Amino acid sequence: MEDQVEEIKRKTDIVAVVGAYVALKKIGRHHKGLCPFHSEKTPSFMVNEEMGLYKCFGCGAGGDVIKFLMEVEGIEFREALERLAEKAGVKLVSRRRDDDDERSKMLEVMELAARYYHWLLTEGNAGAVAREYLKGRNINDKLIETFNLGFSMPSWDSLVNYLIKKKGYKEDLLEKVGLVSRKQNGTGVYDKFRGRLMFPLQDAGGKVVGFTGRVLPALAKEDEPKYMNSPETALYHKSRMLYGFFQAKKAIREKKRVILVEGQMDCISSYAAGITETVAVGGTALTEDQIEILARLADKIYLSMDADEAGSAAIKRSVELAEKRGLSIKVVQIVGGKDPDEIARKSPEKWRELVENSVDVYEFVMNGAFKKYDVNKMDGVKKITEEVVPFLAKIENGIVREVWAKRLAEKIGVATKGVMGEVEKKMAGKQEASKVEVKENEAADNKQVKLSRRLIGQLILRQEAVEAVAPWFVGVKVSGAEGKLISWLLENRENMPVEDLVKEIPEELREVAGESYMAEDSEETPGQKEVEEAAVQLLREIIRDRKKVLMEEMNKARQGKNEEKEDEIFAQLNELNKKESKIIAFLG
Numbered sequence: 001m002e003d004q005v006e007e008i009k010r011k012t013d014i015v016a017v018v019g020a021y022v023a024l025k026k027i028g029r030h031h032k033g034l035c036p037f038h039s040e041k042t043p044s045f046m047v048n049e050e051m052g053l054y055k056c057f058g059c060g061a062g063g064d065v066i067k068f069l070m071e072v073e074g075i076e077f078r079e080a081l082e083r084l085a086e087k088a089g090v091k092l093v094s095r096r097r098d099d100d101d102e103r104s105k106m107l108e109v110m111e112l113a114a115r116y117y118h119w120l121l122t123e124g125n126a127g128a129v130a131r132e133y134l135k136g137r138n139i140n141d142k143l144i145e146t147f148n149l150g151f152s153m154p155s156w157d158s159l160v161n162y163l164i165k166k167k168g169y170k171e172d173l174l175e176k177v178g179l180v181s182r183k184q185n186g187t188g189v190y191d192k193f194r195g196r197l198m199f200p201l202q203d204a205g206g207k208v209v210g211f212t213g214r215v216l217p218a219l220a221k222e223d224e225p226k227y228m229n230s231p232e233t234a235l236y237h238k239s240r241m242l243y244g245f246f247q248a249k250k251a252i253r254e255k256k257r258v259i260l261v262e263g264q265m266d267c268i269s270s271y272a273a274g275i276t277e278t279v280a281v282g283g284t285a286l287t288e289d290q291i292e293i294l295a296r297l298a299d300k301i302y303l304s305m306d307a308d309e310a311g312s313a314a315i316k317r318s319v320e321l322a323e324k325r326g327l328s329i330k331v332v333q334i335v336g337g338k339d340p341d342e343i344a345r346k347s348p349e350k351w352r353e354l355v356e357n358s359v360d361v362y363e364f365v366m367n368g369a370f371k372k373y374d375v376n377k378m379d380g381v382k383k384i385t386e387e388v389v390p391f392l393a394k395i396e397n398g399i400v401r402e403v404w405a406k407r408l409a410e411k412i413g414v415a416t417k418g419v420m421g422e423v424e425k426k427m428a429g430k431q432e433a434s435k436v437e438v439k440e441n442e443a444a445d446n447k448q449v450k451l452s453r454r455l456i457g458q459l460i461l462r463q464e465a466v467e468a469v470a471p472w473f474v475g476v477k478v479s480g481a482e483g484k485l486i487s488w489l490l491e492n493r494e495n496m497p498v499e500d501l502v503k504e505i506p507e508e509l510r511e512v513a514g515e516s517y518m519a520e521d522s523e524e525t526p527g528q529k530e531v532e533e534a535a536v537q538l539l540r541e542i543i544r545d546r547k548k549v550l551m552e553e554m555n556k557a558r559q560g561k562n563e564e565k566e567d568e569i570f571a572q573l574n575e576l577n578k579k580e581s582k583i584i585a586f587l588g
């Protein structure tokens with residue numbers, strides 16, 4: 001497996017794969033373009049052929065060609081690998097052969113069922129009733145194709161006959177994918193979906209993993225639920241499902257936003273109205289998995305909901321998850337119809353307008369609370385605060401948080417300080433304090449990391465500089481993966497082309513190597529002097545850090561009246577000072 005991953009990467013042209021999504025231009029050693037993972041006007045997204053890596057210096061996204069495909073398409077590792085393997089002409093062999101075989105059998109039978117249902121809807125005589133229904137809902141042939149809609153016969157054994165008797169699939173398999181149910185007496189199975197409009201649930205790659213069946217008014221029986229979903233199976237996980245994602249992902253990526261609606265009909269009607277970046281979540285609460293998938297492509301999430309829902313636990317949870325992932329949330333307010341489906345069907349333009357006029361979620365929650373409670377009464381103020389403050393406490397950005405606190409204070413007619421006090425009470429005070437501490441350490445680290453990476457990039461480009469630089473680093477410890485890579489580069493001082501060098505670099509250091517290398521985007525190869533200067537600057541930074549630590553230790557020794565220790569540290573400091581002077585002299 002491991003070897004196959006390497007083989008696929010080797011046989012894949014990363015520039016061609018990325019180039020299908022991003023307009024790339026070769027500048028110097030790298031290809032450059034606008035990052036597909038965040039909005040930007042000047043390109044900071046780089047792809048390097050020799051290393052087989054991409055890196056965005058704006059948002060930090062980066063990795064190999066498999067990771068790129070996963071992120072840009074919102075698919076899993078396995079799926080990305082399969083697609084690249086197919087293009088590269090590599091036949092994937094798997095260790096878990098049985099598992100894979102079963103999975104592909106399951107997918108195969110789901111695909112066949114979807115095609116069967118689709119055929120019944122579009123060609124079959126019995127499908128006329130469903131065709132009528134869709135016509136009445138303005139769902140045309142093109143939409144039926146796009147969403148692969150279907151129809152299930154109002155009988156107990158239509159699918160069973162087709163898949164088992166005609167195509168020879170086993171009962172067990174159909175049961176495992178949730179297409180049939182076992183009869184009470186245990187002998188045989190029957191169709192689970194009967195007389196329903198069928199919506200295939202597709203994964204991010206377009207594969208059918210489940211179904212939702214909607215009862216048709218003309219065929220409805222009283223005791224039947226309006227909607228029926230596939231059960232959870234090895235293929236279908238409700239918490240990961242985003243209906244319409246496969247159809248919407250291109251638009252989501254381009255517009256960097258996604259509109260969330262509740263049901264399949266809402267999704268299709270919104271799509272038909274030109275808001276093609278719409279997906280349905282089957283409720284207003286988002287799961288962590290769903291956010292993760294969406295965050296790969298979008299930076300804004302639009303929830304669509306009634307004003308009544310402001311302050312509900314479902315939004316609270318969604319906002320919390322989205323804030324954590326750095327996504328902003330807007331709310332499309334449902335007015336002029338009971339749901340997006342009705343509004344978009346009646347007037348596509350009206351729906352587009354509602355989407356464009358969406359409001360920030362905090363404003364939505366605030367407005368909702370002020371509508372519900374009377375701000376002129378003490379009790380009302382208390383209720384409003386109780387509803388809004390927990391939301392504001394979840395805002396990660398401190399400035400944004402304060403802006404909203406100020407607005408709330410203004411609306412209530414009190415000083416901002418009071419509201420901020422309440423918000424801070426809601427947030428864990430301790431957490432904030434520890435964050436500040438971590439940040440300081442990070443800043444120090446960052447400078448070293450930055451200088452280390454610069455040296456790495458330059459050493460890769462001008463490997464002959466290793467000779468001069470290596471002796472300076474004897475006895476010096478550079479921290480982190482960067483430090484390990486610098487040691488490795490200094491020890492392996494053989495001149496070779498970058499694509500060969502990269503294969504020699506230990507696996508766990510390749511990412512650092514790639515990122516450092518791609519950060520060097522000047523067209524010219526750095527001169528010997530430049531590399532030496534980069535090395536000196538890094539050394540100087542390390543000495544400074546070391547001195548800081550030693551000074552602290554010396555102070556402690558002094559307080560503890562440990563003279564011997566004090567002298568020892570003093571000697572070390574002296575050594576370091578000498579070293580530093582030498583370096584400064586070199587820098588001139």
Ligand SMILES: [Zn+2]
Nearest residue numbers: 035038056059
């Ligand atoms: Zn980016």
